[in-house]
Amino acid sequence: MMAARLCRTRAGAVLRGGTRFLLCIGLLFLLQAPLVARAADNEALERVRALTKGGATQLALRLLDQYQPAATQTESWMQWEKERYALYRAQRNWVQLAERATSPPVGLPTEFVRWAKTEAARARLNASDTQGARRVLRDLLWQEQGSLDERAEWRQLVIRSYLIENNVSDAHTALQQYRADFQVNSPAWRQLEATILIRAGKARDAYALIGDIKTHDGQLLTLLAGLQGDRLPPTTVLTRAYSLAEETRNKPALNHQAWLLVAEAAARAKDPLRRMHALERALTDAREHAAPDALLVANADDLWQAYESYAEALGNEARLLVGNDAAWLKKAESYKRDDALQARAFYAFLLGHAGIDTRKLAQRRFVDSLIEDGRAEVLRALYAESRRYPDLKAVPEYARYRLADQALTDYDITFAARLMQGLESPPIGEDPDGWSLRRARVLIYAGDQRGALQLLNAILAGKKKLSDAFAERFIQVLFDLQAAEHHTQAIALLEAVFQLATNPRIQRESLYWTADSKAALGDHQQAAELYLRSATYQHPTGGDMWGQTARYHAAEELGKAGLTQDARLVFQALLRHADDAKQRAVIERNIQQLWLIEKKATPQ
Secondary structure (H helix, E strand, O other): OHHHHHHOOOOHHHHHHOOHHHHHHHHHHHHHOOOOOHHHHHHHHHHHHHHHHHOOHHHHHHHHHHHOOOOOOHHHHHHHHHHHHHHHHHHOOHHHHHHHHHOOOOOOOHHHHHHHHHHHHHHHHHOOOHHHHHHHHHHHHHOOOOOHHHHHHHHHHHHHHHHHOOOHHHHHHHHHHHHHHHOOOOHHHHHHHHHHHHHOOOHHHHHHHHOOOOOHHHHHHHHHHHHHOOOOOHHHHHHHHHHHHHHOOOOHHHHHHHHHHHHHHHHHOOOHHHHHHHHHHHHHOHHHHOOOOOOOOOOHHHHHHHHHHHHHHHHHHOOOOOOOHHHHHHHHHOOOHHHHHHHHHHHHHHHHHOOHHHHHHHHHHHHHHHHHOOOHHHHHHHHHOOOOOOOHHHOOHHHHHHHHHHHHHOOOHHHHHHHHOOOOOOOOOOOHHHHHHHHHHHHHHHOOHHHHHHHHHHHHOOOOOEOHHHHHHHHHHHHHHHHOOOHHHHHHHHHHHHHHEOOHHHHHHHHHHHHHHHHHOOOHHHHHHHHHHHHHOOOOOOOOHHHHHHHHHHHHHHHHOOOHHHHHHHHHHHHHHOOOHHHHHHHHHHHHHHHHHHHHHOOO
């Protein structure tokens, strides 16, 4: 059932390209192959690892759920469980990881249980659940078990929990106790103590403590402590922080901190242009790489202030008067494409200091400039994480439209739905029906099927025909409706598309997708009829790849409807056109199964 459902993906373009039939056959074999021996078990684990590395984490989790042995098979189960944790980490699914690792099944080796609970504590810290992490860590420490290294790690995690809370006092106390118990003075611990001292406002002490640690983390702390403790000139820190940012490009979390250090050094060096540049770089990856216990934090309001300060300073030099919108706008337009950052500063200034018409124009240019420069995350931070806009309804419409587009591109449906609330009218220059389609798609993803159906039916109401391009876009949204298992409603809309479309190809596809929904509802006889109609619609022989695929599914549905003789005849006709060996093998297997079904049903 799962394989058959996956074979009915909505990739119409793939179907027309002639490859989907073979793809489905391969997928059927893949999902039905038994994994019994240890070699097969290892092969399945490798598949999970490959999918995780390739980014298909949901499919990897599905395979893991399907094939992980029972906990009674201890060794094998633990191996699979470690892959599960790795998968949750790849998804950044800290909550699921913490919940599963906190309470492993009984009867496992104590070493594994301790390791799992340590993973749970780490996950809770990554989710900023500091109290939950300390509960797990207290249980581990009170058991008075574990190696010296394990107990040291648990104590380190306790310290980190206080840092995430910015509870400097308890962090420092815990650090001193750790130092006394474990007698450590390694570079890593000097860095940790320096971090706490910086948090406590003792940057000079931190600078003296770090010494000459050459690691990238050590360099970051040295520069930050030197800057905040007035031990290094801001211009020196700025130059070295830029170098650090370049050197840490392959270390995202550290790179994020390096750009924030550049921003702080630029502010102290009174270099607003570099400060703007650094803040944009930092905000670009803040959501993905900002750590809960990081020393430096990206702030959207800092960037708004940097834009305005830069524009105001240059405006004063040019003797531009606030209120003379045309002069400020001309200055913004004078910057070339390579100087878009400077132009953005002037447009940002106009957002708060210009008349309504100029403000609207500045808004469009400011937003478009960020998108063109690949700064969509910066745009999101500026409008969704700033005190300027306490809620999304306060965000200007044009920015909301562009943010919604980006959210849909990133499949951030919850955010897209929030942005679209109240935006019934389309953006300027966009087709109202096209805008309604986009809103309907978001509502489907957000779970508001009733609202989506109201929009979809309203689009078709009163129409006498659909253009090819719009019909195809409409069907794409119906695929989403089918994926949400609203097949009855999808059937009604697909039948309407069949009547309104003028292109036989689109009508043929509509029949096929209607058959898909009929099959999902268990109406196998009707599904078979629709598949066969699709196979030969405006194509008498049905011998093309689309027709062969439709007839293959028709035969499946005929068999499920108990019409085994018809099913066998359709399969046999397909066999005459099948050149690929694997394709022929699958068809022959289906014919054999039909024969067995008939024999079982025939009285002896």
